[in-house]
Amino acid sequence: MLDELRPLIETYGYLAVGVGCFFEGETAVILGAFAAVRDYLTMPGIVAAAFVGTVIGDNIWFWLGRRLGRPFLMRRRHWRRKSRRVELMARRHSTVTILSVRFLYGLRSVTPFVLGASRVHPLKFLLLESLSAAVWALLMGWLAWLVALAARSAATAENLEWYLVAAVLAVAAAIWIGYFLIGWLRTRNAQRSIE
Incomplete structure (x- = not known):
């Protein structure tokens, strides 16, 4: 059944990985690796798409932080903590904080925003974050490739790959839904406490 999607994957696969890494990352790279194992895409292309999507996403958050700044942060109760x-990490070790942006799970989208709001120099952020994104894309690409190879070699059932892809998508969807639901509930509770 995956073979029926081959033209679609070959046409839009790299774009999908880039967009996925703009928003989240790991899931897009893993799905891309499954396509690469089946020779629909190439791993160097997936790593490049992951790198580009990551750099664009983190820099958009950085520039939003630079533009909207601390007042925006103070209005977002769930981002304050x-x-x-x-901010504490950035004051002590700004270079290490920038280099670790992609690896700070739970702080990944807030970190570039806060760094932008704290007036880290844009060129410093771009260079160090690009280095971090390159390391992350290579590491995730390699790990995803190993997972996809292991899944393919372990595939005794005809549709095991489909089940694995479906499981990865289901977990990613559940995480995103949970993230947005928690944010919505926090916002609603904050508004109620103000009233």
Whole structure:
């Protein structure tokens, strides 16, 4: 059944990986690796798409932070705690904080925003974050390739790959839904406490 989607995957696969890494990352790279194992895409192309999507996403968050700044952070109750942690890290070790942006799970989108709001120099952020994104894309690409190879070699059932892809998508969807639901509930509760 995956073979029926081959033209679609070959046409839009790299774009899908880039967009996926703009928003999240790991899931897109893993799905791309499954396509690469079947020779629909190439791993160097997936790593490149992951790198580009990651750099664009992190820099958009950085520039939003630079433009909207601290007042925006203070209005976002669920970001306040996270932003304080990032600010403390950035004050002590700004270079290490920038280099670790892609590896700070739970702080990944807030970190570039806070760094932008804290007036880290844009060129410093771009260079160090690009280095971090390259390391992350190579590491994730390699790990995803190993997972996809192991899944393919373990595939005794005809549709095991489909089940694995479906499981990865289901987990990613559940995480995103949970993230947005928690944010919505926090916002609603914050509004109720103000009233």
